[in-house]
Structures are given as C-alpha cells and as structure tokens.
Amino acid sequence: MEVIRTGENMKKGQIYEGVIESVDFPNKAFIVTKEIDAEGEVKEVRTLVKGGIAGQKVSFTINKVRKDKCQGRIREVLEKSPLETKEPICPKFGLCGGCNYQTLPYEEQLKLKKNQVLKLIDEVYQPLRENETYIYDGILPSPEIEEYRNKMEFSFGDERKDGPLTLGLHKKGSFHDIIDADCCKIVHKDFTTVLSCVRDYCREEKIPYYKKNTHLGVLRHLLVRRASSSGELLVCLVVSSQQLLDWTPLTERLKNLSLEGTLRGFLLITNDSLGDVVQSDKTEILFGKDFIIEEILGLQFKISPFSFFQTNSRGAEVLYQRTREYILENAKETDALKDKVVFDLYCGTGTISQMIAPVAKKVIGVEIVAEAVEAARENARINGLHNCEFIVGDVLKVIDEISEKPDFIVLDPPRDGIHPKALRKIIDYGVENVVYVSCKPTSLARDLEVFQERGYELKRVSNVDMFPGTAHVETICCLVRIK
Numbered sequence: 015m016e017v018i019r020t021g022e023n024m025k026k027g028q029i030y031e032g033v034i035e036s037v038d039f040p041n042k043a044f045i046v047t048k049e050i051d052a053e054g055e056v057k058e059v060r061t062l063v064k065g066g067i068a069g070q071k072v073s074f075t076i077n078k079v080r081k082d083k084c085q086g087r088i089r090e091v092l093e094k095s096p097l098e099t100k101e102p103i104c105p106k107f108g109l110c111g112g113c114n115y116q117t118l119p120y121e122e123q124l125k126l127k128k129n130q131v132l133k134l135i136d137e138v139y140q141p142l143r144e145n146e147t148y149i150y151d152g153i154l155p156s157p158e159i160e161e162y163r164n165k166m167e168f169s170f171g172d173e174r175k176d177g178p179l180t181l182g183l184h185k186k187g188s189f190h191d192i193i194d195a196d197c198c199k200i201v202h203k204d205f206t207t208v209l210s211c212v213r214d215y216c217r218e219e220k221i222p223y224y225k226k227n228t229h230l231g232v233l234r235h236l237l238v239r240r241a242s243s244s245g246e247l248l249v250c251l252v253v254s255s256q257q258l259l260d261w262t263p264l265t266e267r268l269k270n271l272s273l274e275g276t277l278r279g280f281l282l283i284t285n286d287s288l289g290d291v292v293q294s295d296k297t298e299i300l301f302g303k304d305f306i307i308e309e310i311l312g313l314q315f316k317i318s319p320f321s322f323f324q325t326n327s328r329g330a331e332v333l334y335q336r337t338r339e340y341i342l343e344n345a346k347e348t349d350a351l352k353d354k355v356v357f358d359l360y361c362g363t364g365t366i367s368q369m370i371a372p373v374a375k376k377v378i379g380v381e382i383v384a385e386a387v388e389a390a391r392e393n394a395r396i397n398g399l400h401n402c403e404f405i406v407g408d409v410l411k412v413i414d415e416i417s418e419k420p421d422f423i424v425l426d427p428p429r430d431g432i433h434p435k436a437l438r439k440i441i442d443y444g445v446e447n448v449v450y451v452s453c454k455p456t457s458l459a460r461d462l463e464v465f466q467e468r469g470y471e472l473k474r475v476s477n478v479d480m481f482p483g484t485a486h487v488e489t490i491c492c493l494v495r496i497k
Contacts (some may be wrong), residue, residue, distance in 0.1 A: 024049065024059055024076050024084055028278070030074050031092065033064045039130040039455055040485045041065050041114065045074065045086075061086045065114055065186075069095030087187070097122050098372045103160065104199045111186040113483040115198060120159055124479060127487040129155045131477055134459040142471045142496045153477035153487070154336060157328040161202045162482065164240050164308070164327050168195055168209060168293050170223035170233035179212040179223060181236060190226065202482060204273045205238050208249055211271055212236055215264045222402070224254050226290055232257050234285055235292050237319060242327035243309035245275025250319050252283045252292055254287035265300045279303040282317060294320070305389075310334065313368050314396050321389045322381075330365070331482040333488055336476050338369050340449050340492045341424065343474075351375070354421035359409050359440065364390030364402065366424055366451075371399045378420070379404045380412050410436040419443060431457030434464070441468045448493040453480075455489050462491070471496050 024047075026032065032045035043066035047059050063074055063082040071093035078085040097119040100107070107116050115123045132150065141147060156162055171192030173180050182195030196210045222230035235252035249268060251261070260283055269278055279302035283294045297304070297319070305318045311331055317323050324330035342350075351374040358367040361379030365388050370376050371394070379402065381387050387406045394402040405412055410433050423445050425432065431454065432440070435461055440448075441464070448470065452458035462472060474492040481487065 019106075024061075024079055026076050026079050028076050029073055029089065029146075029312070029391055030061075030076070030086075031071065034063075034068050034070045034072060037066065037067045037068050037126070039047060039134060039339075039487075043065050043068075043088075045072070049388060056184060057082065059084060063088050064361040066091075067095045067097060067115070069097055079440070089356065091318045098157075106193055106195070107199055109185060110182075110195070111184045115486060116483050118125070120155070120482065123482065124153050124155060127479060127485075128477055131455045131475075134455045135462065135472070135475060138459045138463045138466070139472060140463075140466045142466065142469065146471065147183035148472040149474045151336075151474055151476040153479060154332050156326060156364075156479045156482050157332065158326075159482040160199050162329060163201045163205075163324045164242055165323070165325050166195075166201055166205055166238050168200075168236040168238070169290075170235065172223070179213065179217045179221075179233075181209055181216075188445070201238075202239060202240055202274070204245070204247055204275050207271055207273060208238055208247065208268065209236060211267055212251065212264065215267060219259075221257075221259065227297070229288060230256065237283070239306060239307070239317060239319070240275060241306045241308040242316070244307060245280040247273065247275050247278065248279050248281070248306045248317070248319065250281040250283050250297075252285050255284050255286055255295075262302055277302065278306050283319065289332065290322075302428065310365060311367075311369065313393070315363055315365065315393045316389050316396065317363070318385060318389055320373065320383070320385050321488055322383060322386050323365070324480065326480045329478065331481060333427070333478040334365060334369055336478060337366060337424070337449060337451055337490055340474060340476070341370060341422070343492070351422065355418050356422045356424065357413075358426075359413075360425060360427045361404065362386050362391060362426065364393055364404055366426060367402050367404070368394060368397055368399055370424070371402050374401065374422075376401045376403065376418075378402075378416060380407065380409050380416075380420065382406070382408050408436075409433075410439070413439055418444055421489075422446075425446045427452070427457070429454040430458065431461050437461060437464055441465065441470070446495045448495075450491045450493060452491070453486065455487070458489055462493075465493055469496055 034043045037043045045061045063086045073089045074086040076086045102116040180194045183190035222231040223233040225368045237249045237250040280300045282298045284296040307313045356374045356377045358379040360379045367377045367379040384406045387404045390404040470493040473494045476490045478488040
C-alpha cells in the first residue's frame with residue numbers, strides 16, 4: 015500500500031499510484047491504499063479499476079468516490095507484475111482492448127482463471143448434506159493458444175480523428191477509436207489477409223465509414239468466420255444503405271486472394287440500425303454460399319453469418335467432451351438416457367443436443383434466435399439424427415407450451431445467465447440431474463444460489479479455457495436434486 019495522503023481524502027479527477035493487490039472476474043482489479051484523514055486516523059480505501067494484473071504498479075485516475083471505496087481508471091502501468099514473464103506476441107498489445115493476459119505464461123493464465131471461478135463458487139456454495147462438498151475437476155486448456163478464434167467482428171473507423179481508414183478492434187478504453195487488426199494473433203492468418211484486402215480497397219475507393227455520432231457513412235463492420243476443420247471462409251461486409259456501390263471489384267480481389275483455406279462465400283449485409291451492432295436488414299450473396307461447414311467430434315454443423323457457435327472450434331471439442339462426460343455420469347451409464355427426454359435450453363445451433371441424441375429417446379432444443387434454430391434443424395438432418403426437435407422462442411415462454419416433460423436438463427445460457435422467472439420454471443420440473451454450461455461465472459454463481467435454495471446440490475465443476483490471452487473462461491457444473 016504505497017499511497018499515503020495526509021489531511022485529505024481521495025478526490026475525483028486526481029491521479030494516484032498504487033499496486034494492484036487482487037483481480038476478480040472479469041478484469042476487476044483492486045488497488046488498496048492508505049489515507050491519513052484530517053483527524054490523523056489511518057484508513058484503507060479500495061479502488062476498483064478495469065484491467066490490470068496482480069502485482070502491477072500503476073498510475074490511476076479516480077472517477078467515482080465513495081466512503082471507503084472508489085472507482086478509477088488505469089492510466090499507465092509503471093512496473094510489471096512479477097507474474098509477467100512473457101513477451102506479448104502481438105505488436106498492438108496494450109493499444110488494443112483485447113488479450114490483456116498476453117504477458118502471462120499460459121500456466122499462470124489458467125491458474126488465475128481457476129482461482130477466480132472457485133472464489134465466486136465458494137462464496138455461494140451451500141452443501142445440502144453434512145460433510146458434502148463439490149468436486150473440482152480442474153481447468154482444461156485450449157488445444158490452441160494462438161489462431162484459435164473461428165469468428166471475428168471487425169469495425170471500420172479511424173485511430174485518430176480524421177486519420178486514415180482503419181479496420182479492426184476498439185482501442186483500449188475508447189468507444190470511437192479503431193486499431194487496425196492486420197496483425198491479430200488470436201485468428202488464423204486468412205482473417206488478416208481478408209481484412210487487409212477489404213481495408214485497402216475501401217481506402218483506395220475513399221468509401222466513408224459510418225460514424226456513430228452523426229449516423230452518416232457507409233462502412234460499418236467486417237464479419238469473418240472460418241471453419242477450423244476445412245478452412246472454409248465466410249466473409250460478410252456490413253454497410254449502411256446511404257450509398258449504392260458496385261462491390262464487384264472487391265469481390266474479384268477476394269476471390270483471387272492467396273489463402274490457406276477457401277473462400278466459401280462473400281455477403282453484403284445492409285444494416286441501418288442506430289446501434290453499434292452487427293445485424294441484417296438485408297443480406298445479398300455477392301459470391302458463393304451463405305454458410306460454411308464445421309466439424310466437431312465427428313458431427314457436421316452448418317454455420318451461417320449469425321449462427322451462435324463456440325468461437326474456438328478445437329476448444330469446443332474439449333468443452334463438449336467434458337459436458338457429455340458430466341451428462342452420462344449423472345445418467346449413471348451410457349444407455350440410461352435411452353428412454354429419457356432431454357431438454358437442451360439455450361441450444362444455439364444444437365451442438366449439445368446432437369451429441370446427446372444418439373443415447374437419448376428424444377432431445378428438445380429451445381433457442382430464441384430463429385436463424386440458429388434453422389441451422390440446428392439442418393445440422394440434425396445432415397448428421398442423420400431424427401430424434402431432435404428444435405423450437406424457436408424465449409425459454410421463459412416456450413417451456414409453458416411444450417407438452418412433454420424433461421427427464422434431464424442441459425443449460426447453456428447467454429452471458430447474462432437465466433431470467434429469474436425462467437429459472438424458477440426450469441427448477442419446477444424437478445428433474446434429478448442438471449448440467450449447466452456457463453461463459454460468465456458471475457451469472458452462474460447467481461443462478462447457483464437459486465438452485466441450492468430449491469434443493470439442488472452442486473456435485474462437480476470443471477473449467478475449459480476457450481479464450482487464451484483474455485479474462486474469459488467456460489465453466490461446467492453438475493447439479494443433483496436432493497430429495
């Protein structure tokens with residue numbers, strides 16, 4: 015605790031220095047400082063800042079002041095943490111807003127994520143039986159720690175006001191400034207080859223990017239997806255309708271690129287929404303197809319521009335293998351599901367559903383995104399699975415309309431977790447076993463409290479690192495109903 019202020023409290027807008035003492039999920043770093051107030055009493059003040067690694071000495075600005083805690087923003091890392099023994103692999107590290115953990119050896123990244131998740135779970139864990147505790151099965155690493163992402167949404171903009179056109183990711187701490195991502199290390203080099211081609215063409219043609227404050231301009235986003243199993247690429251240029259342009263020359267350039275994989279399709283997506291989101295008012299195929307095929311654990315999946323699919327294909331295999339192990343363990347043996355109905359809620363493109371289908375009587379998947387459901391149905395047809403039913407709609411409403419009752423439930427909700435009313439309905443089914451897959455452990459911890467209050471005991475926990483170099487991690491939980 016290096017900062018000692020005499021006769022004054024921390025003030026908004028002031029700059030201080032301190033050492034980060036701890037980091038909670040996700041990227042919530044705490045700096046503890048000592049102050050001597052006007053009465054001569056020493057008190058500790060905790061300042062929450064985003065980002066940072068335990069042990070770093072930083073300068074920070076105070077944004078909000080409370081009685082014994084503040085919120086601030088890191089201005090500069092003055093000294094590295096003792097944990098930072100690795101050189102960053104990306105030349106844009108520190109400027110770009112992603113991959114904050116590049117300077118940590120991979121083993122340290124895994125240890126940090128494991129400890130953050132266990133802290134959250136231990137804070138809410140309530141065994142329902144004496145001398146019971148959950149089993150932690152460890153954190154499984156990603157098979158690839160570089161070039162692992164199969165999807166990226168790049169933004170058009172500039173790095174400084176009125177600077178040259180850029181195409182990439184947001185500058186750290188900035189809503190407007192965009193850093194070129196032509197050297198990004200978490201995607202295959204085919205991504206950056208496509209990015210450079212599109213950016214250079216748009217620069218040459220002087221096509222204006224869409225400005226968030228004025229809502230004027232054309233270029234909005236570049237969405238790229240790549241199948242790890244086949245190398246197929248789907249490229250989607252997202253624009254406003256403010257200018258009608260001929261994209262044939264760009265299409266030809268993309269078709270003639272030297273890629274390790276294959277360009278499967280090039281789409282033009284028109285989006286006139288005011289929000290900074292990638293969505294479609296209209297989609298045109300400029301070349302090829304509007305989907306790619308990915309293979310996971312021997313199953314094939316058709317992936318369209320807006321299909322939900324895990325962004326780390328090889329990591330997804332690890333995640334789904336562990337999920338399947340938990341499902342079958344809860345079911346006691348492989349054929350225990352043969353007469354059972356399984357609900358796969360928040361099913362996306364039906365990956366988990368189709369893994370379970372061969373050993374279950376029937377699997378019913380529910381997903382709110384219509385395009386994902388269409389893809390799930392098509393995927394089941396491709397894989398020859400006839401006992402899967404996929405329903406479009408909000409889980410909160412749809413489960414009231416399903417006549418069949420589940421014997422087993424799998425949950426893989428979005429980052430914010432499960433709506434409280436939906437969670438109560440899910441628990442009311444009273445199934446003996448639930449497997450919960452979560453991409454945000456804070457949401458998981460909140461939902462676990464409700465499960466425990468309603469008679470479910472946490473049995474097993476695993477982590478899978480799907481996002482090397484970042485603060486994110488997947489968690490899988492086995493829950494058993496205690497009668």
